[in-house]
Amino acid sequence: MQILIAPDSFKGSISAVDFCQIAARLISTHWPEVRVIQRPLSDGGEGFVDAFVYAGLAERVSVETLDPLGRPIQADFAWQPSTKTAIIEMAQASGLPLLTRDERDPLNTSSFGTGLVIQAAINLGAQHIILGLGGSATNDGGVGALQALGVELLDNQGNPIPPIGAGLVELERIAHIPPHLHQISWQLACDVTNPLLGEQGATTVFGPQKGVNANNFSQLENGLAQFARVIEKDLACRIADLPGAGAAGGMAGGFIGVLNAQTQSGFDILAKASALEALFEPTLEPSLELINDQRIDLVITGEGRLDAQTRMGKLPMRVAQMAQQHGVPTLGICGQLAINPAELPEFIALFSLVQGIVDEQTAMQHTPQWLENTLYSALRLFRHPK
Incomplete structure (x- = not known):
């Protein structure tokens, strides 16, 4: 199995690079047979x-x-x-x-x-x-x-x-x-x-x-x-x-x-520079860090907040749409989920780090641990849906 980690930053709390490293470390620990490709992204802002x-x-x-x-x-x-x-x-x-x-x-x-x-x-x-x-x-x-x-x-x-x-x-x-x-x-x-x-x-x-x-x-x-x-x-x-x-x-x-x-x-500038779409069609670019007979089985993306603006072409949506075109499912992870998941059908599931009401400072302090916990739960469901 091969997973592409391609998030934006969680503004002010965790960078896209940190997100990728946390996810890679978690997957290596619990599912060592899974291969991870890390692609921290940005729409031009932080990261x-x-x-x-x-x-x-x-x-x-x-x-x-x-x-x-x-x-x-x-x-x-x-x-x-x-x-x-x-x-x-x-x-x-x-x-x-x-x-x-x-x-x-x-x-x-x-x-x-x-x-x-x-x-x-x-x-x-x-x-x-x-x-x-x-x-x-x-x-x-x-x-x-x-x-x-x-x-x-x-x-x-x-x-x-x-x-x-x-x-x-x-x-x-x-x-x-x-x-x-x-x-x-x-x-x-x-x-x-x-x-x-x-x-x-x-x-x-x-x-x-x-x-x-x-x-x-x-x-x-x-x-x-x-x-x-x-x-x-x-x-x-x-x-x-x-x-x-x-x-x-x-x-x-x-x-x-x-x-x-x-x-x-x-997103387009960075996606082109990093040959992001070529990862979904590995035979297009043999020089990439991709085994030619493997394909991506799952994409994980996200940012600090998923809401109505996400539908308007925010980075996680662009990633999910790219994956969807290649028949690959996408998990969305966010700090705050402010939209009905049914309005984002491009994602197979959406997960929020924040459960319940917490103040901003507390959420910022706990983001790395909450991200690890949420990713673990999400991947368990994906690997063992029953």
């Missing part, structure tokens, strides 16, 4: 860099940068020397988990630290940059990152605007874009289709978890609207209602408008 490095697709590079409030931290990116490609994860420098709940303040958080990571990759010689968007603590339209890269964003007095969410309302013109930035191929790894503005936009949909409230909503929404107007005026690019522009607090829109970045599903 995007780790997924490339863990799969042997790139090497890890550590750099000094700043967190969303400007405090010094270390962040990693993945580097492919042969292709001059850098894989950068916005969450590493500008992610929500870097802040306490009391520190979440989208008027004052910045993507500047992500810009510093990008600049480090450019200094290394990057010609192609894949930027994973997701899990951000910012609502600055990416102006912090753009300013860190040398883009001049000025107010009506000709002064640089503050590189934070509150600074956007002061923007009057884009004075200069360093020419070398247009020689780089920019690819945004993002599964979000939300526009920049409006009821489905960045501030409305993703803002509340970052600290957007009734007191700061108008200033932040107006700031993104002003950014969109200036980009249209100075660069002849309309981003206000562009699908996907609202990702990462509008950073997708900023990079599309200023750097002509292209968006693509983060």
